[in-house]
Amino acid sequence: xxxxxxxxxxxxxxxxxxxxxxxxxxxxxxxxxxxxxxxxxxxxxxxxxxxxxxxxxxxxxxxxxxxxxxx
Amino acid sequence: xxxxxxxxxxxxxxxxxxxxxxxxxxxxxxxxxxxxxxxxxxxxxxxxxxxxxxxxxxxxxxxxxxxxxxxxxxxxxxxxxxxxxxxxxxxxxxxxxxxxxxxxxxxxxxxxxxxxxxxxxxxxxxxxxxxxxxxxxxxxxxxxxxxxxxxxxxx
Numbered sequence: 437x438x439x440x441x442x443x444x445x446x447x448x449x450x451x452x453x454x455x456x457x458x459x460x461x462x463x464x465x466x467x468x469x470x471x472x473x474x475x476x477x478x479x480x481x482x483x484x485x486x487x488x489x490x491x492x493x494x495x496x497x498x499x500x501x502x503x504x505x506x507x
Numbered sequence: 508x509x510x511x512x513x514x515x516x517x518x519x520x521x522x523x524x525x526x527x528x529x530x531x532x533x534x535x536x537x538x539x540x541x542x543x544x545x546x547x548x549x550x551x552x553x554x555x556x557x558x559x560x561x562x563x564x565x566x567x568x569x570x571x572x573x574x575x576x577x578x579x580x581x582x583x584x585x586x587x588x589x590x591x592x593x594x595x596x597x598x599x600x601x602x603x604x605x606x607x608x609x610x611x612x613x614x615x616x617x618x619x620x621x622x623x624x625x626x627x628x629x630x631x632x633x634x635x636x637x638x639x640x641x642x643x644x645x646x647x648x649x650x651x652x653x654x655x656x657x658x659x660x661x662x
Contacts, residue, residue, distance in 0.1 A: 458515070458518045461518075461598070462517070462518065465598060465601070466598055466601035466603070467521055467525060467598050467599060467601055467603075467604075468518065468521070468522065469525065469603075470601050470603040470604075473603060479603050481602070482602055
């Protein structure tokens with residue numbers, strides 16, 4: 437389910453905005469646990485959810501998610 | 508968890524419902540075992556176990572079956588409550604949960620196929636009674652996806 441090659445900056449972006457996981461979850465319409473599992477790299481979100489998360493932060497999606505070893 | 512802010516009432520409700528769902532699924536799995544295992548043992552034949560033990564199987568099976576039905580009714584009520592509130596529905600059954608469900612059903616199916624394959628391989632050498640076998644398959648078919656879901660959703 438998770439993707440070891442997918443890095444994310446959710447924790448940093450949340451901290452910059454002083455948002456909790458629950459607040460971000462409410463903005464993108466998922467459960468807090470889902471945000472938690474994305475943040476820990478356990479769950480790889482769909483493209484749509486990744487875009488919603490980026491939109492909530494107001495940044496391009498590549499500022500939130502990136503490949504570990506882009507070729 | 509590193510959440511620092513107080514959760515809103517909706518957030519609290521979602522967390523509570525998530526925990527309720529897990530607890531209820533675990534109880535459903537447990538009481539299905541209490542319901543079916545004694546019946547499977549009993550169906551192995553009247554001479555397999557002493558009369559007292561068979562009576563205990565019957566009582567356990569009946570209690571397990573009744574509790575299981577009550578739990579299913581409560582689970583149905585929980586689902587109806589969630590379905591009637593679109594925001595709860597969307598967030599409790601988000602894409603991670605839908606993916607876990609698909610994965611759990613797939614793993615449950617693989618478990619069933621492996622079980623049937625083992626049965627087919629053993630059939631020429633061991634007499635496998637029909638009734639206990641069918642009940643075991645039904646039990647595994649219900650239990651496996653539930654247990655796989657709970658394991659995948661463990662956090």
